[in-house]
Amino acid sequence: MPVEELANFVLSHGNNRLKNPEEIAKTLKSAANRAYRLNPDMCDTVSMTLTLTLENIRFLESQLKKLDKEISKQLNGFRQTLTTIPGFGNVLAAGLVAEIGDVDRFKNECAVAKFARLVWNKYQSGNFSAEDTSLAKCGNQYLRYYLVEAANCVRIHAK
Incomplete structure (x- = not known):
């Protein structure tokens, strides 16, 4: 990639936090040139391998887009x-809908949390109650994953 194009890439993906994208692009280009010297006879083979790998990545990305469209259609x-x-x-919402099912089958939000493995074990004896306890191991691990991811997405979006 030419230095100018690399500098534009650094500028667009750096969220305007980088002071001198041209200098960073030059540094990146020189580091890439020094990083791994290929045998000249292997250049064509490596280029073909990288090209095929990129084609596979693009194919998988197109498959993900198709799958996301189908999930959105089913979610409607x-x-x-x-x-x-x-x-x-839509994907996060579909995962939650699929794992929770009918929300009316739960008495309250505590029951959903317990079903999702988002409760901590209680360790107590007499007047002693432990503060440092582990998460429960029983419940729906997929629902737990979706709820944690959902909370993280909301946290990121709320910034």
């Missing part, structure tokens, strides 16, 4: 308001 068949929460996408 369910009555839910999760996607109105800032930071929630």
Whole structure:
């Protein structure tokens, strides 16, 4: 990649936090040139391997886009308001809907948390109650994953 193009890439992905993108681009280019010297006979083979790998990545990205569209289409068949929460996408909402199912089967939010393995074990004896306890090991690990990811997405989006 030419230095000018690399500098534009650094500038666009640096969120204007980098002072001199041209100098950074030159440094990156020289570091890349020094990093690994290829045998000249291997250049064509390595280039072809990298090209095929990039084609595979692009193919997988296109498959993910198709899958996301299908998930969005299927999610529209369910009555839910999760996607109105800032930071929630269709895939995250679909995962939560799939793992929770009918929310009316739970008495309260504590029951959902317990089902999702988001409760801490209690260690107590007499007047002693331990403060440092571990998370429970029973419950739906996938729901726990989706709830933790959802909380993180909301946290990031709320900044």
